[in-house]
Amino acid sequence: MNDDFDSGLLEEELRQAAAVLDPLPPALLQIAVDAYALHDLDARVAELTFDSLVDAIPVRGATDVPRMLTFTAGEVTLDVEVTAEGLMGQVLPPRPARVEVLGGPQPTTPLTADDLGRFTTATPPSGPFALRLHTDDDVVVTEWLRA
Amino acid sequence: MERTEVGALVRSAVDGDAAAWKAIVEGLGPLVWSVVRAHRLSDADAHEVYQTVWFRFAQHLGRIREPDKTGSWLASTARHECLKVHRNARRLMLTDDPQLLDRVSEDGAPEQSLLESEEAAAQSERVRRLWQEFEELGERCRQLLRVLIASPPPSYQEVSAALDIAVGSIGPLRQRCLRRLRARLEARGAT
Numbered sequence: 001m002n003d004d005f006d007s008g009l010l011e012e013e014l015r016q017a018a019a020v021l022d023p024l025p026p027a028l029l030q031i032a033v034d035a036y037a038l039h040d041l042d043a044r045v046a047e048l049t050f051d052s053l054v055d056a057i058p059v060r061g062a063t064d065v066p067r068m069l070t071f072t073a074g075e076v077t078l079d080v081e082v083t084a085e086g087l088m089g090q091v092l093p094p095r096p097a098r099v100e101v102l103g104g105p106q107p108t109t110p111l112t113a114d115d116l117g118r119f120t121t122a123t124p125p126s127g128p129f130a131l132r133l134h135t136d137d138d139v140v141v142t143e144w145l146r147a
Numbered sequence: 148m149e150r151t152e153v154g155a156l157v158r159s160a161v162d163g164d165a166a167a168w169k170a171i172v173e174g175l176g177p178l179v180w181s182v183v184r185a186h187r188l189s190d191a192d193a194h195e196v197y198q199t200v201w202f203r204f205a206q207h208l209g210r211i212r213e214p215d216k217t218g219s220w221l222a223s224t225a226r227h228e229c230l231k232v233h234r235n236a237r238r239l240m241l242t243d244d245p246q247l248l249d250r251v252s253e254d255g256a257p258e259q260s261l262l263e264s265e266e267a268a269a270q271s272e273r274v275r276r277l278w279q280e281f282e283e284l285g286e287r288c289r290q291l292l293r294v295l296i297a298s299p300p301p302s303y304q305e306v307s308a309a310l311d312i313a314v315g316s317i318g319p320l321r322q323r324c325l326r327r328l329r330a331r332l333e334a335r336g337a338t
Contacts, residue, residue: 017281023180
């Protein structure tokens with residue numbers, strides 16, 4: 001008996017079962033196709049340099065701790081706190097900015113960061129999000145994340 | 148997908164070729180989906196992780212250092228996001244959010260199409276039993292096989308990136324897991 005051959009058959013049968021019982025939903029395929037619009041050569045990407053989910057030691061007994069995120073692009077740092085109430089951000093070094101909370105390729109309403117670089121939203125992002133920051137001479141987009 | 152083919156498509160997409168982007172999504176979307184499904188997330192989490200991975204890939208498109216290894220990049224990004232979901236769930240336990248629960252079944256029950264015709268019933272029963280035995284395999288085997296059965300089949304490099312296991316151990320593990328699955332089916336008299 002050829003074990004390799006049999007395994008190959010069984011694996012192929014399982015692949016077909018997955019195609020029927022657990023296929024990639026067509027709606028998700030389309031979302032990924034549309035995501036091409038997010039390809040933006042003009043903006044600098046601010047990389048996630050701290051995520052409390054990964055980098056922080058959990059506080060014993062603490063529940064509903066805010067998620068703390070830090071993004072960095074060159075000299076620009078963006079500190080973000082995500083709670084059930086919404087999103088609080090701080091642009092460093094402090095500067096006024098226009099901030100968009102992106103949830104996908106569709107357009108959004110921009111917020112304003114005050115002279116000290118602070119901004120807040122009234123609701124937390126649901127699902128994937130990124131922040132696009134416009135200052136006088138610069139556009140920075142944070143890495144896409146899931147809240 | 149062939150690595151050289153992916154590399155060429157990525158370079159075209161960087162230059163503004165939307166059809167190339169679509170071909171990448173069609174070629175590697177099933178792999179990303181398999182990785183997400185291998186990590187046993189809720190449907191809502193699975194959908195969001197899938198989207199996050201593609202949004203981030205679109206964002207990094209012009210900065211991907213090794214376009215030939217895009218499949219591995221996607222698989223490893225998906226894995227990291229899945230692990231974050233597990234961490235978050237353990238700490239916050241927010242999964243009873245009604246808004247998220249409502250979203251779960253929007254794609255309808257996929258098995259429905261199988262049950263439509265009478266003559267398909269026997270075949271569908273076999274598929275259903277195979278899937279059930281697969282679901283009940285040990286976690287490690289279930290995870291490995293779920294990634295391997297992506298369509299088109301992933302390379303071992305991609306599987307390695309998806310599950311953080313050495314390329315050299317994938318072949319032997321695959322054999323062992325498929326042997327175990329076959330033994331389960333035989334024990335049930337299903338082959």
